Amino acid sequence: MSRISYVNGRYLPHRDALVHVEDRGFQFADAVYEVFAIRRGGLVDEALHLARLARSLVELRIAPPMGEAALKLVLREVVRRNRVANGTLYLQVSRGAAPRDFVFPKAARPTLVVTVRPQRRQDPRLLEEGVGVITIPDIRWGRPDIKTVGLLPNALGKQQARDTGAFEAWQVDRDGRVTEGTSTNAWIVTADGEVVTRQADHSILNGVTRYGLLQLLGGEGLRLAERPFSVAEAKAAREAFLTSTTNFVLPVVSIDGAPVANGHPGTLTLRLRALYDAYVAAQVAAP
Numbered sequence: 001m002s003r004i005s006y007v008n009g010r011y012l013p014h015r016d017a018l019v020h021v022e023d024r025g026f027q028f029a030d031a032v033y034e035v036f037a038i039r040r041g042g043l044v045d046e047a048l049h050l051a052r053l054a055r056s057l058v059e060l061r062i063a064p065p066m067g068e069a070a071l072k073l074v075l076r077e078v079v080r081r082n083r084v085a086n087g088t089l090y091l092q093v094s095r096g097a098a099p100r101d102f103v104f105p106k107a108a109r110p111t112l113v114v115t116v117r118p119q120r121r122q123d124p125r126l127l128e129e130g131v132g133v134i135t136i137p138d139i140r141w142g143r144p145d146i147k148t149v150g151l152l153p154n155a156l157g158k159q160q161a162r163d164t165g166a167f168e169a170w171q172v173d174r175d176g177r178v179t180e181g182t183s184t185n186a187w188i189v190t191a192d193g194e195v196v197t198r199q200a201d202h203s204i205l206n207g208v209t210r211y212g213l214l215q216l217l218g219g220e221g222l223r224l225a226e227r228p229f230s231v232a233e234a235k236a237a238r239e240a241f242l243t244s245t246t247n248f249v250l251p252v253v254s255i256d257g258a259p260v261a262n263g264h265p266g267t268l269t270l271r272l273r274a275l276y277d278a279y280v281a282a283q284v285a286a287p
């Protein structure tokens with residue numbers, strides 16, 4: 001079955017889904033995006049992703065390409081046409097195509113692209129064995145809270161991780177504190193059982209998975225702190241894990257090659273993963 005993608009009002013065979021060479025997304029990374037998990041044909045946490053998209057657009061003064069109700073119909077239609085039950089939906093909105101000039105164009109219409117792809121089941125070993133991370137300097141611009149397509153530092157960091165056999169790179173600010181992964185949020189459980197993740201200010205992307213998990217944690221009566229933690233604190237942690245739309249919750253068992261605690265996935269981490277899986281399943285359960 002052929003893959004169908006949406007570009008500016010048209011549902012096209014994926015190979016024909018193209019944007020203009022002078023699109024500002026291509027020329028300047030003048031664009032934002034969202035990534036949704038698809039489970040049982042439904043979008044997980046759709047409202048949270050759409051709210052974050054709206055915020056990113058406002059921050060960059062890009063006009064919404066269409067109203068939210070119409071956008072939801074487009075998202076559903078792309079999922080339907082691709083017959084994807086479990087997968088990932090990507091959505092990009094750029095400021096549009098216009099003659100090259102840093103100054104915002106007066107007349108350009110925003111470009112909207114929506115693509116989906118099926119996702120194989122997550123390799124169970126990632127959960128059973130956990131993953132390794134390396135630490136790298138955070139060289140991104142000052143507003144990683146805006147979900148822009150300017151992802152070069154993230155791509156370089158992820159590649160560096162994979163080149164060294166690690167799954168992810170945790171980016172570190174000038175004060176030696178972890179901001180987040182290249183495509184995931186970073187968490188630790190301290191020796192005295194406090195669950196820590198960095199506060200959602202301008203220094204990190206406020207992950208939808210992070211947000212969902214924080215709500216679940218509250219209900220579990222766990223001790224939570226939204227604050228920065230240092231690399232040294234992470235290395236001394238009882239447990240560590242990462243969260244994202246495509247990975248949900250994954251245990252981190254080594255940092256820069258040194259094991260976290262005994263080097264096995266933490267029990268609290270696995271409990272949180274189970275809680276998160278149940279939260280997702282409940283959202284997309286057949287009525």
Ligand code: PMP
Pocket residue numbers: 035154180181182183184185205206207208209210243244245246
């Ligand atoms: N941080 C960064 C830099 C990311 O790119 C992502 C993935 N979009 C995340 C965190 C995780 O966010 P979410 O849970 O919304 O996927």
